[in-house]
Structures are given as C-alpha cells and as structure tokens.
Amino acid sequence: MEGRKIIQVEDKVPFRQLVPLSIQHMFAMFGASVLVPFIFGINPAIVLFMNGVGTLLFIVITKGKAPAYLGSSFAFLAPAGIVISEMGYQYALGGFVVVGFFGCVLALVIYKFGSEWIDIVLPPAAMGPVVALIGLELAGSAAGNAGLLDEKIDSRNVIVFMVTLGVAVFGNIVFRKFLSVIPILIAVIAGYVAAVCCGMVDFGQVAAASLLEMPNFQTPRFSIEAILIILPVLLVIASEHIGHQVVTSKIVGRDLLKDPGLHRSLLGDNLSTMLSGMIGSVPTTTYGENIGVMAVTKVYSVRVIAGAAVLSIICSFVGKLSMLIQTIPGPVIGGISFLLYGMIGASGIRILVDSQVDYGRSRNLTLTSVVFVTGLSGIAVKFGNIQLTGMVLACIVGMMLSLIFYILDKLKLTNDRDE
Template identity: 80%
Template sequence: MESHKIIQVEEKVPLKLLLPLSIQHMFAMFGASVLVPFIFGINPAIVLFMNGVGTLLFIVVTKAKSPAYLGSSFAFLAPAGVVISKMGYPYALGGFVAVGFCGCILSFIIYKCGTKWIDIVLPPAAMGPVVALIGLELSSSAANNAGLLEDKIDPKNVLVFAVTLGVAVFGNILFRGFLSVIPILIAVVAGYLTALACGILDFTQVVEASWFAIPNFQAPKFDMGAILMILPVLLVITSEHIGHQVVTSKIIGRDLLTDPGLHRSLFGDNFSTMVSGLIGSVPTTTYGENIGVMAVTKVYSVRVIGGAAVLSIICSFVGKLSMMIQTIPGPVIGGISFLLYGMIGASGLRILVDSRVDYGRSRNLMLTSIVFVTGLSGISVNIGTVSLTGMVLACVVAMALSLIFYILDKLKLTNDRKA
C-alpha cells in the first residue's frame, strides 16, 4: 500500500487491514463514550452495546454512504442529570426516546423541504468557524484528560501524553505502507506501554471482572415534565449533527447533505437515540473523534466503521475485555484527542479556504468574527435546563445573523450584496 493512499467510503478492506483499522476507531471513541455512563451512574457495557448497534443502524439508514461512528452524546448531561436526581434514570430514558422520536419527525420535514436553506442560514463564512469550534472547544477536554490542567502536574502523565501524541504526529508523517493507515492505533499502544512502564496502570478490576457479562438492559418510563425538560436538546444535537456532516463531507470529498441526504443521516442519528432510550442506554451522536481519525488516516471505508461497531458489541459481552479497554489511562486518551480535535478545527478552516470566502465583503468578516468570539467566549444562554454554549450557541447566532443578512439583501438595503 502506498503511503497515505485514500480508501474511499465504498471500498472493501482486506481482513488484515480491517481488524486494526476497526480497533483504531473503537479506541478513538472509547474514552469520551464511556464517560457519559459513568456520569449517569450506569454500567458502560450497555453503552458499548448500543454504540455498536446504533452505528450499524446508521450505516443501514444512510445506505452505507456516510462514514460515521455513533458514541455517547454529551448534550443531554445537564437536563438528564436533573431528571435522574428527581425521578430516576428510567424517566430520563423516556426523555431520550421522546427526543429521538421528534428528531425522526424533523428528518421527514427536512426531506420535504430540502437542504438549500442551509446555504442561506449557514454560508461558508459562518459554517467554517462553526465546524472549527467543534474541535476547538474540546481542546481543554483533551488537556484535562491528559492531566495537564492539574494544579500539580505529574511528570509521568506528561511523559505518557508526549509519547502518545508524538507517535501519532510523527507516525502520520513518517510511517509507510501498512503502518501509515494505523498511526492512531500504534500511538495508543505506545502510550499504553509507556504508562505500564511508568507504573500508572491498575489491573485489579480486570482481574476481578468476569469473562462473560450481559449488559444491563432496562425499560424507560414516561413523564411529560421529564420529556419537556429534555426536549430542547433537540436543537443542540441537530446543530451538532449538521456540523459533523459538513466537516465529514469536506474530509471525504463528497456532499453528504445531498447523498445520502441530511434527512437520512439525521434520521439514523435520532432513531439510534430512540432505540437507546428503549433499552436503557444513553443517547448517541456522530463522533468527532472518529471524524478526526478519518482525517488523519484518509481511510473512509464504511466497512471499517462497521467493524468497529461489531467489536464494540463484542466488548459489551466480554467483561475482561471491556474492563481492559477501560484501563486505558487519561494521558493516552488525551494525547490522541489533542491531535484529533485539532484536525476537526483545521477542517473548519479548510471550509473557508476551499470556499474562497471573500473577506473584502463586510458580512463575511462580521459572520466569522462573531461566530468565533461567541463560541470561544464562554457565554451561555439557558433555555430551561438546557444550556446553549460553545459551538451550539455560535451556530444559533450564525444562523440568526445570516438570515437577517439574507432578508436585508432581499430588501436591497445592504451595501455589499452581489449583483
């Protein structure tokens, strides 16, 4: 295999490549995805199971044309946390089902209305910074996982982080042939071995875990108050989904909003969330970490994503294997995330370059400036228990501002409109 050869979405991948590439994707999503069930106080095994099932459902719904891995959504943490504390987790599950169902209805509305409205409310000057913010606002999370934001930084954490990030960066530049498509996996292994040598790994839970374990399935309960508390999250996850589809389109060189269509990908995303709520798991969403893996490796094959999904399902039933993956230390996850989140940020800037955004036009300069500052300022707007901040708030502001510019254009009031 030539160095950095592109493996496109529909291409078949030999088994000798499929397994390591799939493992690479699973490792990329694992750290963030299992954090959500820990916060909710449930067993991560059910989440690993649903991540795999949800990803396979997404692949089927999108006709295997949109490479995306579905992991645990962070957007639901605040409202679901309130519901869990007052009513219990089953009522939060009911809210997840309701949001997923409403999201499926929204996908049918988009199917009827089309996607041309996206060019109006999110032109390149706005979409570029919105996409960039998906990665940039997560940068502190990567540093935090690595232990680099602690008051007293442990040199061992720094060493493991540096080895992981260094292997990922220089491996991507120097590796050739087969190794050139698995730099993330090699970096994870190198970081893990470094952590082992530094003595910061604890295998107690691995030894105590059983070989076979059934995920903890449970049914949802429905309460209108709980549903109304969680339902506004639909705005958040829809904005996030559009951003993810746009950046993936730029990476693989195809317009996923048109083929297979935003309505299909949005339906697959929300249908997975609905099923998650029905079986006791957490809501799912397309994962930026795996988008970053594709950007680094140039491997876009849906078969690889599907392979990672199958491995996730297997891990949910093998207790020791699941626990072994959970022992991957924070500095390793942080080192990988440091690169992957940065790749997403760079993809947003690429939208500006590829679209040849003219900053001689006042509106473009205003849009990009306001979106970046809104997303990075830490400003938060609360709607009930849902907090709009970061990329989501920036996306809402960008859409509102772009729509106002469009209306002013139609009224012929702007001084920089195109003839």
C-alpha cells in the same frame, strides 16, 4: 511526491487490515463514549452495545454512504442529570426516547422540504468557524483528560501524554505503507505501554471481571415533566449533527447533505437515540473523534466503521475485554484527542479556503468574527434547564445573522450584496 492512499467510503478492505483499522476507530471514541455512562452512574457495557447497534443502523439507513460512528452524546448531560437526581434514570430514558422520536420527525420534515436552506442560513463564512469550533472548544477537554490542567501536574501524566502525542504526530508524517494508516492505533499502544511502565495501570479490576456478562438492559418510564426538561436538547443535537456532516463531507470530498441526504443521517442518528432510551442506554451522536481519525488516516471506509461497531458489541458482552479497554489512562486518550480535535479545527479553516471566502465583503468578515468569538468566549444562554454554549450557541447565532443578511439582501438594503 508519494501521497498516502485514500481508502474511500465504498472501498473494500482486506480482513488483515480491516481488524486493526476497526480497532483504531473503536479506541478513538472509547474514552469519551464511556465517560457519559460513568457520569450517569450506569454500567458502560450497555452503552458499548448500543453504540455498535446504533452505528450499524446508521450505516443501513444512510445506504453505506456516510462514514460515521455513533458514540455517547454529551448534549444530554445537564438536563438528564436533573431528571436522574429528581426522578431516577428510567425517567431520563423516557426523555431520550421522546427526543429521538421528534428528531425522526425533523428528519421527515427535512426530507419533505429539502436541505437547501442550509446554504442560506450557514454560508461558508459561518460554517467554517462553526466546524472549527467543534474541535477547538474540545481542546481543553483533551488537556484535562491528560491531567495537564491539574493544580499539581503529575510527571507520569506528562510522560505518557508526550509519548502518545509524539508517536501520533510523527507517525502520521514518517510511517509508510500500512503503518501510515494506523498511526492512532500505534500511538494508543505506545502510550499504554508507557503508562504500564510508569505504574499507572491497575489490572486488578480486569482479573476480577467476569469473562462473559450481559449488558444491564432497562426499560423507560415517561413523565411530562421529565420530557419537557430534556426535549429542548433536540435543538442542540440537530445543530451538532449538521456541523459533523459538513466537516465529514469536506474530509471525504463528497456532499453528504445531498447524498445520502441530511434527512437520512439525521433519521439514523435520532432513531439510534430512541432505541437507546428503550433498552437503557444513553443517547448517541456522530463523533468528532472518528471524524478526526478519518482526517488523519484518510481511511473513510464504511466497512471499517462497521467493523468497529461489531467490535464494540462484542466488548459489551466480554467483561474482561471491556474492563481492559477501560484501563486506558487519561493521558493516552488526551494525547490522541490533542491531535484529533486539532484536525477538526483545521477542517473548518479548510472550508474557508476551499470556498474562497472573500473577506473584502463586510458580511463575511462579520460572520466569521462573531461566530468565533461567540463560540470561544464562554458565553452561555439558558432556557430553563437547557444551556446553549460553545459551538451550538455560535451555530445558532451564525444562522440568525445569515438569515437576517439574506432578508436585507432581498430588500436591497445591504452595501455588499451580489448584483
């Protein structure tokens, strides 16, 4: 049986393949990443610039061993929205800088004390469903982007969505040779052509855009009140980062928490967020869409991701190119996301299978059940202006339960512990 060739993390890719593979990674993250600056009311060009710079910085700090693309973080939307409405965007930038700084401090703490504690607080029975939730809780977002949750569904949305998803799904199965590693890119192109044929793309803004333009750089302002509103997000992004690194580890077949180390990846992520706040961009985070692309294509090369980062920086200065990419309709992004988010969900199930989790043990059945239900139930816990829900809340609940089980084990109070 002929298997698809895996392009490993350190593999060099010929230039003729590097360009389309890099474009594929950039397209995968583009739709979600530019949504955050739209919500904040800023020009996405500065975000494209910092996503590229942050990704290159991340690659350097992790010594080229952790394939990850940094995109706009959604975790900051609620608290930053409050700060922006009451004080202005520059004070939100100050909050981003401080969160990034304390995230770097957390990375240094993990460097000092190690990451072995993760095996205790997130055993496979808890980690599997937490990782699965990264993809599963975004399923509604994919359908929403595609316009399939609208009260009145537009037939054009359905057509474009089906073309995009169909090419991605069947291309992943039947494409051969180099085409087999760019099914996502081909699906985006096919979906875009379908959208043009359906009259869903307006090129007016592209024609009106400048050929070259500078991103809108801004400097932060600092307020204790704004910082205290945004700072608790650190708990959310740390949990999210650990989940992303675990699922990426499973996909590429390496323990990234040990090499290059959780401290390095966490430092790269948070240093990028701190720099973003300093120049006027939004916080960054490792991106589920790119994890999904790696799962589908088996292309893990850091050089490909670096190429995508460089393309993102170029787009931030080329007004017409940036605007052209922004014309990609929601059903195209939704069609691609449908597959990518599902792949992440499947990766969580894979953790359970590969770890041979024994569900004859009460603790494993309990952990998986509680984590899944917590994440999918819609329950939200609020601490001031911070809301914990979905995967993040499920991760925290799973960690607390696992730690309690560990303590009960030490006290010899459990009935299913390993002797």
